[in-house]
Amino acid sequence: MHIPDGFLDAKTSVATYIASAGTVGYALYKAKEELDEKKIPVLGITAAFIFAAQMLNFPVAGGTSGHFLGAILAMTLLGPYSGFLVMSVVLLVQCLFFADGGLTALGANIFNMGIIGGFLSFYLLTLVKKPLGRFGERKSLLFSAALFSWFSIIIASAACAIELAISKTVSFGIVLPAMVGVHSIIGIGEAIITVIVLTVVIEVRPDLVASFKSAPSLPYGGEGVV
Amino acid sequence: MKHDFIDRYSRLESPVHSIEPRAKALAIFALIVICVSTPPQAWWCFLVYVGILAVIATASRVPFSYLLSRALVVLPFILTVAVFTPFTKSGEIVLRVGFLKISKEGLIILWNAAVKSLISVTALIILSSTTPFPDLMRALERLKFPKFFTTVASFMYRYVFIIVDEAERMKLARDSRNFRGRWIWQAKTVGHMIASLFIRSHMRGERVYQAMCSRGFEGSFPRWNDPEMRLADVLFLALVTLAALSARVSLLWH
Incomplete structure (x- = not known):
């Protein structure tokens, strides 16, 4: 889903760059409220974690493997603004050092995977989570995380297809169903992984899950558990 | 282990390497x-x-x-x-x-x-x-890129080797226990691995942060000989x- 250079036309590149730059600016401003600015080492190591986690391919069915995007997971664990910024850093590094996603398409890639697949999906997640609160916070969080990590993959791939179609690189009627079809299957894997990871982290270190408010404050030093 | 998989060849010596x-x-x-x-x-x-x-x-x-x-x-x-x-x-x-x-x-x-x-x-x-x-x-950073990005990315670069090594060790342990990674219900194993990788990474981050604080870290790296x-x-x-x-x-x- 990382769009390379040359696949987008000028207007799409510029428009998504402006949207992404604006969102990054706003998130930088808001992240200062979300966490102590000095905690940058923790965010850096979490970015390294997302990198490593994307290397652990998960099985889809009979040999093909999908790999893991993690925007919803990052936002649930770190809070939306820090999660978005960590994802943006990962996309920047993938672009500059792994040639995964183009330089002129970086705005579009942050837009698809950080804003549409990230912020928008996370906002919908919080909307759905609230009325489910009577089933207990753990269940409502896990259910809405499952739903919207699946949704985030699909909506991000749809955004990617729409941008490619607007740029006239591919025709809309073909690429949209193809992208959405494939990613609605990949999204199932993403949802399963997200739920399992959240279940374990809530079990072991609930204080590390930013979206899990009813976490008991653990004394530091649960290190023996993992 | 793989200390140059991100910027391989970047420490050669050549006219291009020495350009600012x-x-x-x-x-x-x-x-x-x-x-x-x-x-x-x-x-x-x-x-x-x-x-x-x-x-x-x-x-x-x-x-x-x-x-x-x-x-x-x-x-x-x-x-x-x-x-x-x-x-x-x-x-x-x-x-x-x-x-x-x-x-x-x-x-x-x-x-x-x-x-x-x-x-x-x-x-x-x-x-x-x-x-x-x-x-x-x-x-x-000197081209006025947000400092937050470059600092987080620098930490990522410093620790990605360790975290990837950690992930590889888990993979080795998993595969030596006959994991084939073929069907979707085995996703549970991968999920547990990612979860413990996250918790370990986060704990390492906290330890590093405390160690850096005790040595006078104030949110950014000191720079010299630019x-x-x-x-x-x-x-x-x-x-x-x-x-x-x-x-x-x-x-x-x-």
């Missing part, structure tokens, strides 16, 4: 933007861009085979376009294979995406193979940009 990182990054970024904005029919413009990259790549002593193998990451994307576009775009038909019609417009779109993405990807790989990660991040722009660096930036621009601008007279 800001000048190098700006030159490569300019080349990519100029290349992407070129209309696809101007095929000889792309020859000029390839020529510029070939000169830089030769001078840098980074093996060509390495550059090519890394550039292939864009192939799946090009193939996607190749499968759909030439057959479905309406327009002048240049070739018929059975019931399939290949249109000229479709082929131009395919050529456009393929040539631009390959040139840009090669340019970025040359940049990252001739500039160590911390130097490039410092250069971006390289200055020399005449040669300015010349490199000017040459690359002008060569690419002149090819691009000469189109206006055709």
Whole structure:
């Protein structure tokens, strides 16, 4: 889903760059409220974690493997603004050092995977989570995380297809169903992984899950558990 | 373990490696933007861009085979376009294979995406193979990139080896217990691995943070001996940009 250079036309590149730059600016401003600015080492190591986690391919069915995007997971664990910024850093590094996603398409890639697949999906997640609160916070969080990590993959791939179609690189009627079809299957894997990871982290270190408010404050030093 | 998998070859010695990182990054970024904005029919413009990259790549002593193998990451994307576009775009038909019609417009779109993405990807790989990660991040910071980004990315670079090693160890332990990774219900194992990887990474981050605080860390790294722009660096930036621009601008007279 990382769009390379040359696949987008000028207007799409510029428009998504402006949207992404604006969102990054706003998130930088808001992240200062979300966490102590000095905690940058923790965010850096979490970015390294997302990198490593994307290397652990998960099985889809009979040999093909999908790999893991993690925007919803990052936002649930770190809070939306820090999660978005960590994802943006990962996309920047993938672009500059792994040639995964183009330089002129970086705005579009942050837009698809950080804003549409990230912020928008996370906002919908919080909307759905609230009325489910009577089933207990753990269940409502896990259910809405499952739903919207699946949704985030699909909506991000749809955004990617729409941008490619607007740029006239591919025709809309073909690429949209193809992208959405494939990613609605990949999204199932993403949802399963997200739920399992959240279940374990809530079990072991609930204080590390930013979206899990009813976490008991653990004394530091649960290190023996993992 | 794999200490150079992010910026492999970036610590060689060559004229390209010694160019000031800001000048190098700006030159490569300019080349990519100029290349992407070129209309696809101007095929000889792309020859000029390839020529510029070939000169830089030769001078840098980074093996060509390495550059090519890394550039292939864009192939799946090009193939996607190749499968759909030439057959479905309406327009002048240049070739018929059975019931399939290949249109000229479709082929131009395919050529456009393929040539631009390959040139840009090669340019970025040359940049990252001739500039160590911390130097490039410092250069971006001096070019007024948000400090938050460069600092988080620098930490990522310092710790990604450890975390990846940790992930590899888990994978080894998992596979030695007969995990085949074939069916979706085995996702539970991968989920548990990712979860414990996250918790371990986070705990490591907290420990590192506390250790750094106790040594006087205040949110950013102290910097010294930043390289200055020399005449040669300015010349490199000017040459690359002008060569690419002149090819691009000469189109206006055709």
